[in-house]
Amino acid sequence: MIYEFDFSFLDEYGPDLWNGTLLTLWMTAISIIPGFILGTACAVGRLYGPPWLQRATTVYVEAIRNTPLVIQVFWLFFGLAVLSIRIDAFYAAVIALVINVGAYTAEIMRAGFESIPKGQVEAASCLALSRWQMLLYVQLPQAVERVYPALVSQFILMMLATSIMSQISAPELTGVAYQIQSFTFRGFEVYVVIAVVYLALVTLLRAVLLGLATVAFPRRRRLGTPL
């Protein structure tokens, strides 16, 4: 039997795929920034906070990192429904992603803070900077710069992870593909097409984030060390 490939669904469902792509990008964009802030706060809390805060952030990071995102989002989405809190699948997805990426970012940022030479902190305290100033102007920029490649990888993994939100029927790219598949029965073609779209999105996101780095960290660029 020779299978005949049929990509004609693209004419009819092209706009749906486009909307799904935009939603995937939007979901990623509005999860990254709060996720990064949450993760950084947790890293700071875990390194410099009082013992109870250190313990609390450790529990959060370990609990999230050792359970799958699908379970987390099911717990949140179906759980809220039982409490008769109606929220859109999109927002449930964003909340779950922020909580998830926060835990991973916390570990990455912790490594970043720990890699800063002690002399930097000593120099900062010699300049009579307050604890917060030291953190904000001395430690944070250096930590971000050092772990930037790891952060980029994490954000890309997160964009790929949005695909599972189709399971709570968020109409992002994979969700749209699933619908098209059930209308046209062209599962293989549909998923090959969106696989290509994801590849393009990953390339795009990586280029944007690395481009941002050459602007944000000109020192590194001058030194010629690869990011």
Next chain:
Amino acid sequence: MLGLTVDHLLYIVRGAGWTLVLSLMGFVGGTIIGLPIALARSSRVWVLRAVSSAFVQLVQGIPLPVIMFVVYFGLSISGFELPALVAAGLAMTAYSGAYLGEIWKGCIEAVPKTQWEAAECLALTPMQRLADVILPQAMRIAIPPTVGFLVQIVKNTSYSVVIGFFDLTYSAKVINNSTYKPFTVFTIAAVLYFVICYPMSVMSRRFERKLKRA
């Protein structure tokens, strides 16, 4: 108990069993194709480097659920009536092969260059250099990240729920649909995942500390 019957709990535990089976398939398959990829990625022949790098880029650029769908529907159009287990196993193999290949490539490259040179001075053939000098050292370095990646494998088997494979996530979803106790059901599922994954996380960190000391 917890608003669930013993049958419900047993059903979830059976799902957890299939999660372990799929994780094992992913790890074994991933090792079988990850090792050649690691060698090809650090090889001197550019064709091998290009092909293996293309494969890694491809797999790392597509979400795992989509890989699962492609394999699942791809198998069915090629006329094979294969169960979701096979599709999920193949997808996990591709996924973990790409990531393990990258991890192990890093480990091979972490062995100091002087070791290659010293082996060459001893008149070892390229194969002997690799097998007797470099790989044993690379393997020591590879243990912590490999154990750490096992956690990713176990967690990511949960994505097989998209093709309806009966794993822990799927069984929890089914029980939730019939009992409508999401907090209980998904907490149990999360605890089961945690019980499987956490020891490996701890082990990975312990190996890492040991390696740093040595």
